[in-house]
Amino acid sequence: MNAGAPPAPALPPAILLMGPTAAGKTAVALELARRFPVELISVDSAQVFRDMVIGTAKPDAATLAAFPHRLIDLISPEEAYSAARFRRDALAAMDEISQAGRVPLLVGGTMLYFKALLDGLAELPAADAGLRAALDLKAAAHGWPALHAELAAVDPATAARLPTTDAQRIQRALEVFQLTGRPLSALLARRERPPPTHQLLAVGLLPSARSDLHQRIAERFDGMLAAGLESEVERLRSTYRLHGELPAMRCVGYRQVWEVIEGKAPRDELRERGIYATRQLAKRQITWLANTLRPQVVDCLARDLPARVMRLVAPLFG
Structure with a gap:
C-alpha cells in the first residue's frame, strides 16, 4: 500500500x-x-x-x-x-x-x-440427474453402506467423516468422483x-x-x-x-x-x-x-x- x-x-x-x-x-x-x-x-x-x-x-x-x-x-x-x-x-x-x-x-x-x-x-460439478438415479438404484439393490464402502475405496477422507447411512452426502461424493475423476476431499481442499x-x-x-x-x-x-x-x-x-x-x-x-x-x-x-x-x-x-x-x-x-x-x-x- x-x-x-x-x-x-x-x-x-x-x-x-x-x-x-x-x-x-x-x-x-x-x-x-x-x-x-x-x-x-x-x-x-x-x-x-x-x-x-x-x-x-x-x-x-x-x-x-x-x-x-x-x-x-x-x-x-x-x-x-x-x-x-x-x-x-x-x-x-x-x-x-x-x-x-x-x-x-x-x-x-x-x-x-x-x-x-x-x-x-469449492467449484464442484452440477448435479447429474441420470447419475443420481443410477446411484439410487444401486443403493436400493445393495444398501447405502455398500455405496459407502465404494466411496471409501476412492475417497477415504470423505468416507471417514460420513455415516454409512448418510445417503445424500454419499451420493454426492460418488457423483463428484464419477463426474471429475477426483475425490471430493481433494476438490474441497483446493478452495x-x-x-x-x-x-x-x-x-x-x-x-x-x-x-x-x-x-x-x-x-x-x-x-x-x-x-x-x-x-x-x-x-x-x-x-x-x-x-x-x-x-x-x-x-x-x-x-x-x-x-x-x-x-x-x-x-x-x-x-x-x-x-x-x-x-x-x-x-x-x-x-x-x-x-x-x-x-x-x-x-x-x-x-x-x-x-x-x-x-x-x-x-x-x-
Whole structure:
C-alpha cells in the first residue's frame, strides 16, 4: 500500500449466532432484535421449506410478523436447497441490510451453511440427474453402506467423516468422483477463502452439560408430537409429490414420522427414534462448532443467556 493512500474503509458488522438444536438460539435472537438495530437471517436447511412448521421449530406467524426472518419459506418440499445457494442468498441479504444501516444477525444450526459463508465453496460439478438415479438404484439393490464402502475405496477422507447411512452426502461424493475423476476431499481442499465482506462476530451457544441439553431435546420433540407433527407430515404427503429420499423428508423428525407412515418403522418407537436422531444431530452440530467454526462460546444453559450474548454484541453498536 502506498504511504499516502487512505486507509481501507471499515467493513460493516454482522453477527453469527450458532448452536445445536434446542440451545435457545431463536429466543436469544429475538431479544437482540428487541434491543439492537438488527435484521434476522435464518441459517437453517429445514426452515427453507414451505409448509414445514412444527418439525422445523419455525417461528410462528405472529413472531415472523414482528421480527421478519430472511431465508425462510423459500422453496417447496419437493425441491432441494444447497450450501452454495445459501451463500449467495445470505451475502445478498447481508449487503441489503448493511446498506440500510442495520446489522445482519444470522441465526441457526446448519453448520455447513455457516462454513460456506465463512470459507467459501469449492467449484464442484452440477448435479447429474441420470447419475443420481443410477446411484439410487444401486443403493436400493445393495444398501447405502455398500455405496459407502465404494466411496471409501476412492475417497477415504470423505468416507471417514460420513455415516454409512448418510445417503445424500454419499451420493454426492460418488457423483463428484464419477463426474471429475477426483475425490471430493481433494476438490474441497483446493478452495480459496474468499475476501471478507463483513466484520463478523461469531457467537456459539454450547451446553455446559450435555445431559441438560438432552432433556431439552426430549421435551422439544414431545412438544412437536403434541402439536401435530404426524398430521403435518400427512398434509405434506397429500399436498406435494414426496418420497423418502428428498432433502425435506430427510430432516430430523420428518424422516422418523415418514418411516412410520410408510410402515418401515413401528409407531411405538417414533418418540424414541426421533429423540435419538435429534441428539445425534446436536452432537454433530457441537463437533462442528468446537472443531471447525470456533466461535466465542456462551453457555446455552445459563439463566442469564440473553444478557451474556448482549454484552458480547453491544460493542458493535457503539
